[in-house]
Amino acid sequence: MPLTTVETPTESDGVSLSHGLKQRHLSMIALGGVIGAGLFVGSGAGIAAAGPSIVIAYALSGLLVMLVMRMLGEMSAAYPSSGSFSSHAERAIGPWAGFTAGWAFWVLLCTAVGLEGIGAAQIVHGWLPGTPEWAWVALFMVVFCGTNLAAVKNFGEFEFWFAALKVGAITLFLVLGVLALAGVLPGTDSPGGSHLTELLPNGGEGLVIGLLASVFAYGGLETVTIAAAESQDPVRGVARAVRTAMWRIAVFYVGSMAVIVALVPWDSPEVVENGPYVAALDRLGIPGAGQLMNVVVLVALLSAMNANIYGASRIGYSLVERGQGPKWLGRVSGGVPRVAVLASSVFGFLCVLLSYWRPDDVFAWLLNMIGAVILVVWIFIAVSQLRLRRRLERETPERLAVRMWAFPWLTWVALAGMATVFVLMAREPDTRVQLYSTGAMTLVLAAAGYAWQRARERR
Numbered sequence: 001m002p003l004t005t006v007e008t009p010t011e012s013d014g015v016s017l018s019h020g021l022k023q024r025h026l027s028m029i030a031l032g033g034v035i036g037a038g039l040f041v042g043s044g045a046g047i048a049a050a051g052p053s054i055v056i057a058y059a060l061s062g063l064l065v066m067l068v069m070r071m072l073g074e075m076s077a078a079y080p081s082s083g084s085f086s087s088h089a090e091r092a093i094g095p096w097a098g099f100t101a102g103w104a105f106w107v108l109l110c111t112a113v114g115l116e117g118i119g120a121a122q123i124v125h126g127w128l129p130g131t132p133e134w135a136w137v138a139l140f141m142v143v144f145c146g147t148n149l150a151a152v153k154n155f156g157e158f159e160f161w162f163a164a165l166k167v168g169a170i171t172l173f174l175v176l177g178v179l180a181l182a183g184v185l186p187g188t189d190s191p192g193g194s195h196l197t198e199l200l201p202n203g204g205e206g207l208v209i210g211l212l213a214s215v216f217a218y219g220g221l222e223t224v225t226i227a228a229a230e231s232q233d234p235v236r237g238v239a240r241a242v243r244t245a246m247w248r249i250a251v252f253y254v255g256s257m258a259v260i261v262a263l264v265p266w267d268s269p270e271v272v273e274n275g276p277y278v279a280a281l282d283r284l285g286i287p288g289a290g291q292l293m294n295v296v297v298l299v300a301l302l303s304a305m306n307a308n309i310y311g312a313s314r315i316g317y318s319l320v321e322r323g324q325g326p327k328w329l330g331r332v333s334g335g336v337p338r339v340a341v342l343a344s345s346v347f348g349f350l351c352v353l354l355s356y357w358r359p360d361d362v363f364a365w366l367l368n369m370i371g372a373v374i375l376v377v378w379i380f381i382a383v384s385q386l387r388l389r390r391r392l393e394r395e396t397p398e399r400l401a402v403r404m405w406a407f408p409w410l411t412w413v414a415l416a417g418m419a420t421v422f423v424l425m426a427r428e429p430d431t432r433v434q435l436y437s438t439g440a441m442t443l444v445l446a447a448a449g450y451a452w453q454r455a456r457e458r459r
Contacts, residue, residue: 017082017152017317017335021230025156026237028163029224029307035166035252038217040297043257044272044279046217050210051201051266055257057210058217062249064421065218067414068378070404071385073242076225078392078399080234083318084225085381090322092384092391095456099449101380102319104442105222108373109312110344111366112219113305114351117141120301123294137352144306145345148313149338152230155310162303169296170252173277177259180284188284195265208424212431215421217253219374221245223311230314239402305348312344313337324452369441371434372425375418376442382415 047054072085081087083102090098121136147154176185183190200207228237260276263283270279274290275297281289317337320330331339354366389407392400404411425431 017230017314017332017337021152021156021227021237022232023237023240025153025160026224026228026231026241028160028167029156029227029241035163035170035300038219039253039256040275040277040293040300042213042217043260044276046210046213047257047261047266047276048272049202049206049213051198051206052196052261053200053207054210054214054261054266055254056199057207058214058253058257061211061214061218062253064215064378064414064417065221066246066249067405067410067417068381069221069242069245070402071411071414072222072225072381073238073245073402074400074404075381075385075388076228077235077238077242077401078388078396080229080238081318082226082229082314083322084222084229084315085377085384086315087318087322088384088388089380092387093380095322095324095453096446096449097380097384098322099319099324099452100442100445101377102315102324103445103449104370104373105377106312106315106319106344107347107441108370109308109315110347111351111370113141113308113312113344113348114355115367116301116305116308117348117352118355120298120305123298123301126294134352134356137349140302140305141345141349141352144302144309145341147306148309148341148345149336151334152336155306156227158306159303162299162306165299166296166303169299170256173281174251174255174259176284176286177256177263177280181259181262185284191263193262195262201266209428212421212424212428214253216371216374218249222377223307226311226314235401242402309341309344309348312347313340316340316344323456324449365437368434368437370438371431372422372438373441375421376438379415379418382411382418386411 043054046057050057072088075088076084079088079091083090083098086098086102086105089101117137117140118133120140121133124136125131125133144158147158179185180188181190181192202209224241225238228234228241231237256277260271260280263280264271264276268279270282274282275293277296278290278293281293286292314337316325317330317332317340319325320327320340329340329343330337351366385404386408389404389411422435425435
């Protein structure tokens, strides 16, 4: 299919949006965007399955994510857009691809908003057991919907301080852990390498489970390229965020996994029951470690809610601006797509209601449907970069402020890595249903997008 021609250095879908995000907002969004609740809590199941080899799992999936971010950064620096990868897919592959990637990601983000609201409410309910969880979910939804309805700088300020708290917490954890392992933390004996004697306690199968868990823990990195379109200097913001992605992933993910498995036996029940970070802090004798980490996880969940409402509203707005959604969704006032913000929040709250009304069928079906969406998005990113890079080099090489390493070879390596993850998901019973459900949703969206594209061509 020939490349589509959606020109101009700054996307037309960004013209009506404000540019209220500052460089410090983008820098901290990029830093904090890699630190989600999945890292603090979800990594426990991966450690229990993979043992010390979880460090290898996070390193391998981290390398894949670095390649994806580099590709996305190259395109986003050349073509800043609130539609991010959806706009790039439309330009490189065709309108149907932008439609498919965009609406699949919108459903993913909106559903994630509901999940994060439920998780945050459960934490607060644990502190205040006399209060209903649904009331806390409603409160969080109203707060962050209101934040995103106001000027974009409010979203930036919330994320700045949320990210600062997350970065501070995990940095302190890493410092304490390294001091304990070195044997210089008062009142703590270093375990040395006693917990690392068996790299693959559950064999290759355990490593596979850990790898799959780690891949999906990296979701959310794409938000910084969406936000960059509303910053004062989109190209510089994207370039800086992408160039620092490598050390952020290495320190926050791989580094913390290495500290945890060195401090705590991988088969300790506390790793899954309380979460790996709480288990590690308990080993260090830090008083109130459980409640301290609950505060950090709550901040991570609230941050994710805020960022996902923002990301969903901008993706939805961009799709409508490109003629791929209902026009009423694209209305902008005060530099903010407020109707898209409301629609994204309503869908997220509907997911919460489904979790209460139909937890065993409808909600579970919805969760399975979005289970592998991030991989679908990554494939669109890789294919789009393969096609757009050659076009940029031929027509406008001055736009290549960020360049993919060893093009095109590492792009093909990334695609091979994604295909491998799909094969591994098909082998595991727990992830096979997610793979098939996501595949079905993707095919439906692709068919709808293609039908819409043909209809527009005929008109």
